[in-house]
Amino acid sequence: WVLNSNKFDLSGLRNKVVWDFAERMGTMTYVTECTWVQLYINNEYRGMYMLTELVEIANERVNIDETITKSEDKGYLLEIDFRGNYEDTPYFYINGYGKSPTTDLHSAREFVIKNDDVTDEDVAYIKSYIEKCHAAFMSGNKEAIEELVDLPSLIDMYILEELGKDVDVGAASFFLHKKEGGKPYFTAPWDFDFGFGTYGPGTSTWGLVSEGNDGCDWFA
Numbered sequence: 348w349v350l351n352s353n354k355f356d357l358s359g360l361r362n363k364v365v366w367d368f369a370e371r372m373g374t375m376t377y378v379t380e381c382t383w384v385q386l387y388i389n390n391e392y393r394g395m396y397m398l399t400e401l402v403e404i405a406n407e408r409v410n411i412d413e414t415i416t417k418s419e420d421k422g423y424l425l426e427i428d429f430r431g432n433y434e435d436t437p438y439f440y441i442n443g444y445g446k447s448p449t450t451d452l453h454s455a456r457e458f459v460i461k462n463d464d465v466t467d468e469d470v471a472y473i474k475s476y477i478e479k480c481h482a483a484f485m486s487g488n489k490e491a492i493e494e495l496v497d498l499p500s501l502i503d504m505y506i507l508e509e510l511g512k513d514v515d516v517g518a519a520s521f522f523l524h525k526k527e528g529g530k531p532y533f534t535a536p537w538d539f540d541f542g543f544g545t546y547g548p549g550t551s552t553w554g555l556v557s558e559g560n561d562g563c564d565w566f567a
Contacts (some may be wrong), residue, residue: 348398348401349398349399349400349401350384350386350396350397350398351381351396351397351398351399352394352396352397353396353397353484353540355540355541355545355546356540356542359383359395359397359493361474361511361539361540361542361543362379362381362397362399362537362539362540363381363397363540364378364462364511364539365507365511365536365539366378366379366381366536366544368507368510369503369507369536370392372503372506372507374497374499374500375500375503375532375533375534375535375536376409376410376500376524376526376532376534376535377401377402377408377409377410377534377535378534378535378536378539379397379399379402379461379535379536380400381398381399381400382395382396382397382398383395383396383397383508384396384398387441394509394534397512402424402426402461402522402535402537403461404424404461404462404463405470405501406561407508407563409424409522409524409534409535410423410543411423411462411524411527412527413462413463413464414455416525418466418468418469418471418472418473419472419528419529420527421462421463421469421524421527422520422526423461423462423469423473423523423524423525423530423531424461424462424523424524424525424528425458425459425460425461425477425523425524425525426458426459426472426520426521426522426523427456427457427458427459427517427518427519427521428456428457428459428518428520428521429454429455429456429457429519430457430519431457431458431459432448432452432455432457434439434459436459436460436461436562437459437460437470438457438458438459438460439457439458439460439464439473439474440455440456440457440458440478441456441458441474441477441481442558443476443481443485443517443564444456444481444564445564446566447453451467456517456518458477459475460473461558469488473525474494476495476525476531477523477531478493479495480496480531481564481565483495483496483563484564484565485564495521495530495531496530496531496533497530497531497533498531498534500532500533500534500566501533501549503535504534504536505566507536508536508563508566509537511539511542511543512542512543512544513538513539513542513549514541514542514546514547514549515538515541516544516566517563517564517565517566518563520537520538521563522535522536522537522552524535
C-alpha cells in the first residue's frame with residue numbers, strides 16, 4: 348500500500364476520477380483501489396492523503412502465475428518509465444521508442460520488468476515480443492496490432508490518457524500486463540497528479556497530449 352500525498356494536485360481528485368472512470372470502462376485487467384485518510388503521526392496532523400494499492404503482481408492486483416518457468420508461457424508486468432535505470436530491476440530499451448539512451452538518458456524509455464526472479468531468457472523473450480508490438484504500432488496496420496496486443500484495452504487507455512491530459516503518457520508510470528501465453532493488455536492507469544491541463548505540454552488547449560514532444564509514439 349502507498350500513502351500518496353497527491354503533492355502536485357491540490358484538489359486531491361485527479362487520480363480518483365481516472366481510476367473510477369477506468370473501472371467503469373471494464374477492459375483493464377487491474378485498476379487501483381483507494382480511499383482518503385487524514386494522516387496523524389505522533390498526534391500531529393499531517394494532512395489529507397490517499398491510501399492506494401501499489402501496482403504489483405498479486406492475486407487481487409495484477410494477477411500473474413509466477414510458478415510458470417518457461418519464458419514464452421510466463422505472464423509479465425512491464426512499466427515504461429524513464430527512471431527505470433535508477434532502480435535495481437531488470438529493464439530493456441526498444442530502438443525507436445523514445446530517444447536513444449546513448450544521447451539522452453533522461454528521455455530514454457526503459458521497459459522495466461516488475462516480476463520476481465527474472466532470467467536473461469525472460470528479458471530476451473519479452474524484449475523481442477515488445478519489439479514486434481512496436482513495429483506493428485508504427486506500421487499503423489490494425490490487423491498486425493490486433494494480432495499482438497489487446498486492442499480494446501489499448502483504445503480505453505488512449506481515451507483515459509487523452510481526457511486526463513497525462514503528460515507522463517508512454518514515458519512514466521505506464522503499465523502493460525502480458526497474460527500467460529497471451530497478449531499484452533494496457534492496464535493500471537497511474538499517477539495523474541500532473542494531468543488535466545496543469546503541467547508541461549498538457550497545458551495547451553490544442554492537439555492531443557499523446558502526441559506531445561515526449562509523448563507516446565504508439566498512440567501518436
